[in-house]
Amino acid sequence: MQAQLDAIDREILKILEKDAKTVAKNIAEQLGLTKTPVYERIRRLEQEGFIKNYAAIIDKEKIESSITVFSFVSLEAQKGHLMDDFLRQVNQFSEVTECFVVGGEFDFLLKVIVKNLDAYYKFAKTKIASLPNIGAVKSAFVLNEVKNEKTFPLL
Numbered sequence: 001m002q003a004q005l006d007a008i009d010r011e012i013l014k015i016l017e018k019d020a021k022t023v024a025k026n027i028a029e030q031l032g033l034t035k036t037p038v039y040e041r042i043r044r045l046e047q048e049g050f051i052k053n054y055a056a057i058i059d060k061e062k063i064e065s066s067i068t069v070f071s072f073v074s075l076e077a078q079k080g081h082l083m084d085d086f087l088r089q090v091n092q093f094s095e096v097t098e099c100f101v102v103g104g105e106f107d108f109l110l111k112v113i114v115k116n117l118d119a120y121y122k123f124a125k126t127k128i129a130s131l132p133n134i135g136a137v138k139s140a141f142v143l144n145e146v147k148n149e150k151t152f153p154l155l
Contacts, residue, residue, distance in 0.1 A: 005050070008033070010154045012041055013050065017151040020054040057150055066113050068142040069120050071128065072106040076135040083107065089131055095123050106138070117141075 005013070008031060015027050024039040031038065045051045060066055075082060083101070090096055090110065098111035110128075114120045120139070128137055 005154075009041060009045060009050070012038065012045065013154060014151075016042070016051065060113075064115070066115055067117065067120065068145070069112045069114065070140045070142070071110040071112055071124070072136075072138045072140070073108040073110060073128065074106045074135040074137075075108075075133045077133060078107060082133050086131060086133065090128075093123070093127055095119075095127075106136075 011031055012027055015022055015030060024042060025035045027042075028035045028038040042051070073086075075086060086108070087099065087101075090099055090108070095112050095114050096110050097113050100109045101107065102109050112120065112123065114123055120141075124137060124139070128134065
């Protein structure tokens with residue numbers, strides 16, 4: 001059974017998603033509360049797994065140039081153990097930053113970040129295409145990143 005979040009919990013999560021370094025005192029001020037109950041709520045949200053981790057969002061353009069590729073992968077056979085094998089192997093690839101099991105024409109959608117087109121070709125040829133049970137790989141190259149939210153819309 002999924003635990004319930006009240007309006008205050010949701011507001012705390014929204015604030016922390018925007019800036020995880022916001023201290024309980026500042027959150028309490030924003031919500032018109034005192035620091036202790038806000039701190040206790042944050043600790044409970046962490047313990048109950050609503051907050052999985054805190055992370056720094058890095059501006060990848062300041063580090064080095066890269067390209068983002070969405071790779072649509074279909075398997076020759078969609079048996080459970082074969083899908084699990086694929087997932088285990090793809091989790092080992094540092095170039096894959098996200099992986100989704102999807103329905104429709106393809107079985108998986110991979111978000112791949114590499115230095116350039118040559119690096120993607122090498123990745124696709126030596127890593128993805130060399131895996132057993134690969135049926136097809138189709139790629140879409142990101143030309144411009146218009147919106148890339150790191151927050152979850154608390155509906």
